[in-house]
Amino acid sequence: MKLSVSQLDSFYGPAHILSDVALDVGAGEVVALLGRNGAGKSTTLRSIMGLVPQRTGRIVFEGRDISTLQTHEIARLGLGYVPEDRRIFTELTVEENLMVGRQPPRKGAPAWTRDKVFSLFPNLGEMRGRLGGRMSGGEQQMLTIGRTLMGNPSLLLLDEPSEGLAPKIVEEMAEVVLAMKREGLSVLLSEQNLHFARKISDRASIIEKGRIRFSGTMAELEANPGIRDAYLAV
Amino acid sequence: MTALLEVEGLTKSYGGVHAVRDVSFALETGKILALIGPNGAGKSTCFNMLNGQIRPDRGVIRIAGRNTTGLSPRAIWRLGVGRTFQITATFNSMTVRENMQVALLSHHRELFVPRGFAGRFHVGRADALLDLVGMGHQAERACGELAYGDLKRLELAVALANEPKLLLMDEPTAGMAPKERADLMNLTARIARERGLGVLFTEHDMDVVFAHADRIMVLNRGELIAQGVPQQVRNDARVKATYLGGAT
Amino acid sequence: MEFLAVQFLTGLASAASLFLVASGLSIIFGVTRIVNFAHGAFYMLGAYLAYTLTERLSGPLGFWGGLLTAALAIAAIGVIVEIMLLRRIYRAPELFQLLATFGLTLMVQDLVVMIWGPEDLVGPRAPGLKGAIEIFGQLVPRYDLFLIVLGPTVLGLLWLLFRRTRWGVLVRAATQDRDMVAALGVNQKWLFTSVFALGVFLAGLGGALQIPRDAVSHAMDLRIIVEAFVVVVIGGLGSVFGAFIAAVIVSELNAFGILILPKISLVLVFLVMAAILVFRPWGLFGRAEGQPRQTLGLTIRPWKPFTRTERIAAALAALVAALLPLVDGAYALTVAAEILVFTLFAASLGFLMTVGGLSSFGHAAYFGLGAYGAAFVAKSAGLPMEVALLVGPLLGLAGAVVFGWFCVRLSGVYFAMLTLAFAQITWSVAFQWVEGTGGDNGILGVWPSAWAANPERFYWLVLAITATGIAALRALAFSPFGYAMRAARDSDLRAEAIGIDRKRVQWTAFIVAGTFAGIAGALFAFLKGSVFPENLAIPLSIDGLVMVLLGGVETVSGAVAGAIVYKALAIWLVSQAEFSKLVLGGVIVTLVVAFPKGIVGFIEDMRARRPRAKAAAVAEAAE
Structure with a gap:
């Protein structure tokens, strides 16, 4: 397994957000973490990244327990994190945003350069000097992914990539995820948009009230409308 | 008969770029109107001109026949306009009931009363509105620890505190599960019918829009490119090309 | 007319040190969100250290080397302070960090008197820059001309540092979003430490550069910190260029105020600052801050009026206080x-x-x-x-x-x-x-x-x-x-x-x-x-x-x-x-680290801990 999470518990102050969460992502796999807002999807990704102050449990990445490491150490091991609210550096240009993400190349992970990112997102290449704050939502979503790719991750944590985008851009986003998969990246994405997740994922887990309620292949989920309706209610 | 909300030629530009250009529409009492469009199309600018947060360059806004163009958010609220925010804005250090009480105190112009425990003011009315949106059982909880969907419902209750005629809701269901979305919009529609409210909302979720809106307006690059009943908008070639794509 | 021109030059020369100090303050605030009250203390230490070093060392190399060494030593002290103290309290409410640095300031005030004594000290003149040059028939000290050139030079160097180096880009990114920078693999701890070191270095250098112009005294920290705050606010928090312009404005107001309006010279700067803030609430080159960080910490526990028991306890406390005259004498009262x-x-x-x-x-x-x-x-x-x-x-x-x-x-x-x-x-x-x-x-x-x-x-x-x-x-x-x-x-x-x-x-x-x-x-x-x-x-x-x-x-x-x-x-x-002051400052620093929520906040936390554990158990059982 590329990434293996077990018995993960997380807290915000007195609030117990995640209990006993378990997840696996295999090499080269795209796994979707589905659930409604507030179910604990983002907290799961943030916990893996060490962005939640209080967490316990085992998080094993490429055979190494990272549950006590700090955020930047986790990132340097090859875990890339793309936050749901994009968090573009609005005062920095496109190129400078990419520069912040730059890390040395890593064995066993696709290597990215600025030009390679621009070939994946041709739009960005045409606005290298533009300030992050002057970009549309869709462009910012591309930039935040490109910025994380510059760190040459072997696994990408993608938090709600389709949120707030026009249906047309969402379709483009699906293509991007598939392109990254072809490069050999593993992806764990959180989504509420089942329609979108269905197109790109190999497997799915469903989270509700901080607990994993279902894990299986996409086909198993499709075959189990009871689960789908209970937690996703499409 | 004058409409509840009438907008004519609304225009706003930033640094020479038109954020919103010559937008006109009307909303009748009891109806639900959706404003959709891609990010950056000018939805928020348009919306914030209606609620007074942004002053338009040109154009007229009339609410119940009264010209409200350029009035402050406060003044517009006093005229009977309730609103909810895209990113919920609540008083996080206070309990759910206290959030309601502040709105009710403001409505009754009692905010500058320096005596007595505010916690004893308007308890009945606060709880009745909380029950209406299904938040009655959480009245004692601190707002800061509520789930997201519950915050959205609290916002709706707060927006009803001043007995509004018009509700402005900015992405009311963003970040909710599909079931919750439908519940919230059904509730909104029921309240609108029963109390004779007009509702204007922006939304990204096309399922919500097509299921709950009486009419839809589509904004692209600051201009209205279509408006009409859902079926009309769904089949509009321009809307398909610029916004909906092939997905729907 | 000539006299005014020379007065203008004097103002520009004064602006140099003020700019160094204020830009350091601004840079530190921009990234760490810490209002570093101790910045004046670092400035003062820079001046004292430079005094000692330049007294011991001789020749031009000794003088200029002494100034630079003093500033570097201050930067090293800054690194220690950042690692030992500030790192523990970055997550505390914003003003708490101000309190900690205020405690440091108190400590430094006494330390300086302990080490260098209470008398003002006069440092040496700058070798090679002694004497004056005649401009418009008036004498202008050479050292002032050096400072006038130094200010824009430092501004240019800082600009290059922030625009042309990856470190600078990282700092600007961290100014906006620290967590995101960490998630991209940057060790923000060291980024913060290096930013703090740079800011404090500038303060130390500003102090060291003053010794040929002014006497070194143990009151110079408060004087400069208030002025530096004014400069940073007029220029806009986080803007180095703004700090430069504002330093010039403030220094010129001081230089001319004393001539034209001696009666209100002390308030002139503050009047101008008030006027600017009314029209430009974020300073000349500052930006509206987005949603400000939650001003308070975790406010999950709603406030409640006193219960009956607590009211009785408060009344009892007042009663006990009223009985004090029965046991204590006039001084105690x-x-x-x-x-x-x-x-x-x-x-x-x-x-x-x-x-x-x-x-x-x-x-x-x-x-x-x-x-x-x-x-x-x-x-x-x-x-x-x-x-x-x-x-x-x-x-x-x-x-x-x-x-x-x-x-x-x-x-x-x-x-x-x-x-x-x-x-x-x-x-x-x-x-x-x-x-x-x-x-x-x-x-x-x-x-x-x-x-x-x-x-x-x-x-x-x-x-x-x-x-x-x-x-x-x-x-x-x-x-x-x-x-x-x-x-x-x-x-x-x-x-x-x-x-x-x-x-x-x-x-x-x-x-x-x-x-x-x-x-x-x-x-x-x-x-x-x-x-x-x-x-x-x-x-x-x-x-x-x-x-x-x-x-x-x-x-x-x-x-x-x-x-x-x-x-x-x-x-x-x-x-x-x-x-x-040394002891009081030490106590404040200790309290800040030990009780980041304050004394009463700490007590409330202790009281809340038990019932909360119980409530959690109930919730668990209900599920």
């Missing part, structure tokens, strides 16, 4: 009365800060105005104490009406700085208007009426007024008006959307707080029998902040506990220890 006065002062500031979310850095102005008001009534008008106590505080109220109107237009650090500016203006008036206020000599002979003249009676009077005042402020916090204040504090957007006039609510709160501070001031005037400009000076404003923060900013009445602890400790230390 005078000390206790002083503590009480400051308790009321702190409670008024606490009301503004905790309920209203408005952190005033100049609350002493209203305390002092109340004191002067009482003194005017008692001395100039010759009216009795009873009248003075009633009318005096109205001067505090009037001050709050006028200044508050401007201040509530701003928020956050800018609000704090504008309150500071108004307090400084008030102080300058008290200091320079000798005919009215007696200037530095103050107003003496403000004595209580005969019936209250003995220490016991006066103590009871103070206790009665203080207890009533604190109770009134607490009741107000839970009244509808208190709710309006909390609403305006929690969400400006939502408050406006439900018809709350935020500015009007906050203005009213400002006036209430100012009036209660004025009452405390009026009592203080009669307690001491005199009023001096120091009663509305910046150190007293800072004392107030320390008391509130020590008590806990997330509590309704923490300020009361904070005031008692701080004031008692300060009075006791001054009577016991020779270097009381």
Whole structure:
């Protein structure tokens, strides 16, 4: 397994957000973490990244327990994190945003350069000097992914990539995820948009009230409308 | 008969770029109107001109026949306009009931009363509105620890505190599960019918829009490119090309 | 005309050091969000160290090397401070870090006197830059010309550093979003440390560069820190270019103010700052801050009015205090009365800060105005104490009406700085208007009426007024008006959307707080029998902040506990220890690290822990 999470518990102050969460992502796999807002999807990704102050449990990445490491150490091991609210550096240009993400190349992970990112997102290449704050939502979503790719991750944590985008851009986003998969990246994405997740994922887990309620292949989920309706209610 | 909300030629530009250009529409009492469009199309600018947060360059806004163009958010609220925010804005250090009480105190112009425990003011009315949106059982909880969907419902209750005629809701269901979305919009529609409210909302979720809106307006690059009943908008070639794509 | 041109050059030369210090302050704030009060202390240490080094070393290399070595040594000290102290408190409420750096400042003030003695020291002239050059028929020191060139040079170097290096890009990114930078694999700890080191290096260099121009003294830290704050605020927080322009403006105002308007030279800078902030609330080159970081920490625990038991306990505490004259003598009663006065002062500031979310850095102005008001009534008008106590505080109220109107237009650090500016203006008036206020000599002979003249009676009077005042402020916090204040504090957007006039609510709160501070001031005037400009000076404003923060900013009445602890400790230390500031500063730093939520916040946490564990168990069982 590329990434293996077990018995993960997380807290915000007195609030117990995640209990006993378990997840696996295999090499080269795209796994979707589905659930409604507030179910604990983002907290799961943030916990893996060490962005939640209080967490316990085992998080094993490429055979190494990272549950006590700090955020930047986790990132340097090859875990890339793309936050749901994009968090573009609005005062920095496109190129400078990419520069912040730059890390040395890593064995066993696709290597990215600025030009390679621009070939994946041709739009960005045409606005290298533009300030992050002057970009549309869709462009910012591309930039935040490109910025994380510059760190040459072997696994990408993608938090709600389709949120707030026009249906047309969402379709483009699906293509991007598939392109990254072809490069050999593993992806764990959180989504509420089942329609979108269905197109790109190999497997799915469903989270509700901080607990994993279902894990299986996409086909198993499709075959189990009871689960789908209970937690996703499409 | 004058409409509840009438907008004519609304225009706003930033640094020479038109954020919103010559937008006109009307909303009748009891109806639900959706404003959709891609990010950056000018939805928020348009919306914030209606609620007074942004002053338009040109154009007229009339609410119940009264010209409200350029009035402050406060003044517009006093005229009977309730609103909810895209990113919920609540008083996080206070309990759910206290959030309601502040709105009710403001409505009754009692905010500058320096005596007595505010916690004893308007308890009945606060709880009745909380029950209406299904938040009655959480009245004692601190707002800061509520789930997201519950915050959205609290916002709706707060927006009803001043007995509004018009509700402005900015992405009311963003970040909710599909079931919750439908519940919230059904509730909104029921309240609108029963109390004779007009509702204007922006939304990204096309399922919500097509299921709950009486009419839809589509904004692209600051201009209205279509408006009409859902079926009309769904089949509009321009809307398909610029916004909906092939997905729907 | 020539004379004016030369005066202009002198102003430019003064701007260099000020720019170095202010840009360091601005850079540190931009990234770490720490308002580094100790920046002045680092500046002063830089000057002292440079003095010692240049005395020991000789020749041009010794002099210039000495300056640079001093600045580097200061940077090294900064690194130690950042790692040992600041790293522990980055997540604490914003103002807590100010408190910690204030504690450091106190410690450095005593340390400097211990090491270098209380006398002013005059350093050597710069080799190669001695003497003067004739410009427009006037003599201009060569060293001044060097400084005039140095300022823009440093500005250019900083620009290159921030625009052309990856480190600079990372710093700018971290200025906006620290967590995101960490998630991209950047060790923000070292980024913060390096930023702090750079900022402190600039402060140390600014201090070292001053030694050929000015004597080195142990009061130079407060003087520069206030000016540097003004510069940073005028220029816009986080803007290095803004700091440069503002440093020039401030220095020129100082240079010409003394010539053209000597009467108001001390306030001129602050008047200009107030004017600029009213028109540009974020300074000349600053940007509107987005959603400000949650002003308070975790406010999950809603405030509740006192229960019956707690009310009885409070009444008992007041009763015990009232029995003090039975066991203690006159000196102890005078000390206790002083503590009480400051308790009321702190409670008024606490009301503004905790309920209203408005952190005033100049609350002493209203305390002092109340004191002067009482003194005017008692001395100039010759009216009795009873009248003075009633009318005096109205001067505090009037001050709050006028200044508050401007201040509530701003928020956050800018609000704090504008309150500071108004307090400084008030102080300058008290200091320079000798005919009215007696200037530095103050107003003496403000004595209580005969019936209250003995220490016991006066103590009871103070206790009665203080207890009533604190109770009134607490009741107000839970009244509808208190709710309006909390609403305006929690969400400006939502408050406006439900018809709350935020500015009007906050203005009213400002006036209430100012009036209660004025009452405390009026009592203080009669307690001491005199009023001096120091009663509305910046150190007293800072004392107030320390008391509130020590008590806990997330509590309704923490300020009361904070005031008692701080004031008692300060009075006791001054009577016991020779270097009381060193100990007091050390205690503050320790308390900040040990109790980041303040004393009362800590107690509430302890009390809440047990029931919460129980509630969690119940919730678990229910699922």
